[in-house]
Amino acid sequence: MGQRRMGIDLGGTKIAAGIVNENLQIEADMQVPTGLPREPEDLADEIFRLAFKLLESRNLSMTDLGSVGIGIPGTVNQERESVEYANNFGFDDVPFVRMLRERFPCPVYAENDAKAAAWAEYLTGSGRGSTSMVAVTLGTGVGGGIILDGKILNGINSAAGELGHMVIRKNGRRCTCGRRGCLEAYASALALVRAAKRAVKSEKSPDSLLNQLCAGKPETINGKMIFEAVREKDVLAGAVLNRYLDDLAEGIANIINIIQPEVVCIGGGLSGAGEDLLLPLRKRVEPMIYSRSSEKNARLVTAELGNAAGIIGAAELYRL
């Protein structure tokens, strides 16, 4: 057959592999712990073994695969077949893609994991049917993926799409990248959760629903609790979310003014909040964009594929 594709989502905690069919659906998947720290050659062996076992479990073999794709949390240098800046892995310019190519008998494609997930949303998720999409992933940081004319924008050095490292508040909060005031420092899911923790601790308001939801333990607050409290009209949670959305909206309006994509797709943990996130966000973004009186403007949506995006996007990298 050869029309099945394998997608591998390499994470800091686990490696997930899936067999993706022609309809871009996952037929079967399997995962193993990443087991960091680990040598690159050893990790490449582990990935090959996982792929082999997954195929075996479905009575398939390597010859049934048209290609293998992998999403890696770092910058993938296509020319050098290497991975740069994969902090969690301690990889810095390691020829990891070449190592995988030496192991698999079929073509191997690799891309940054956020870009691979964006690619899946573009092909078969909330961006399907569009000509251009920007994915904004709200997680520990703020990741991005820009898709224009059916291609992932990589730029001159494969590093394009670092939407989180756009300064929106000059001289603001320190960012992990060394600058101050980056979108990431205000608009990551982590930043929202931290702001909620701070608010609960400093207000010392036992009345706050958020304080009740976390049973008086602010350290356990997560994004879900915040949205739940907001839905119940909790004033404290509402104020925290409003401040968060104000910053996120600035970043999204900036992106729209620069790129004017057909779709802006919000992914990552917080995207589960769906319309509770989108409605107040749209209300903020719409008056900010330069083209607000244009007939056509970007559609702001949440990601649809969840964790499957990583595997599907990786499997479909061969299309690029």
Add this chain to the structure above:
Amino acid sequence: MGQRRMGIDLGGTKIAAGIVNENLQIEADMQVPTGLPREPEDLADEIFRLAFKLLESRNLSMTDLGSVGIGIPGTVNQERESVEYANNFGFDDVPFVRMLRERFPCPVYAENDAKAAAWAEYLTGSGRGSTSMVAVTLGTGVGGGIILDGKILNGINSAAGELGHMVIRKNGRRCTCGRRGCLEAYASALALVRAAKRAVKSEKSPDSLLNQLCAGKPETINGKMIFEAVREKDVLAGAVLNRYLDDLAEGIANIINIIQPEVVCIGGGLSGAGEDLLLPLRKRVEPMIYSRSSEKNARLVTAELGNAAGIIGAAELYRL
């Protein structure tokens, strides 16, 4: 022959037309006052007459032209053959491109003027030979043009590339677009000149070289005077320029982190300062960019073509 192209640069003050040869050089040019306010049909007639006279002056006729291109200070809607938001002209969704097409016997192409100028720099100016370029034009505002894979990025509504309307200082200075803290409010040539005027007025330091250069008349200060004073180590002018460059650098670093173009081309009046502008700007931008340790990073250069870019870029729109 038919291999000559005509480029028209429609400005608020004058209309400039040029005949551009196969080597992308202007063979002949001519200009007339725009004479605003003016009805669109009347303006289209004026443009046709100018083109006719220019051809006549070179013993050429319309049949010698492969195409005509025009750069317009507004948003050009390609689908509707119209011009949206050309504030100076009072055009709002006027089918101006169609009006021109009705007059000329050859194909007529139209684009936003800043994008047309960026296109010229990409083809035959400081961006030549590159695969991707972002033009940042420092004038009354901050304009932009993004060129990727040999195409001008228009986005879903032709409005992509509004780099000036990226907020870098949330809740900062009010911008003409309605938001606060846009790059344009800090990094336009106008913003630099205004800051210098304010500084000279408020410091009341007759020692300042800048005060001497303007003969005690701060209202006459321009960009050239500021750079001249900085070259002569004037402290006041140096402080003004440093603050300006800090803001401009934030905007440029943001653009690089998002798009990672091969070339960033600074155009507009201030680009005449050349290395006096580029050296301190590079020093600021380099440590800010996320990919600073990458082998390849954007080259920061100034525009080469000056006013000719408008005509050449318009003439070459047929390539898109």
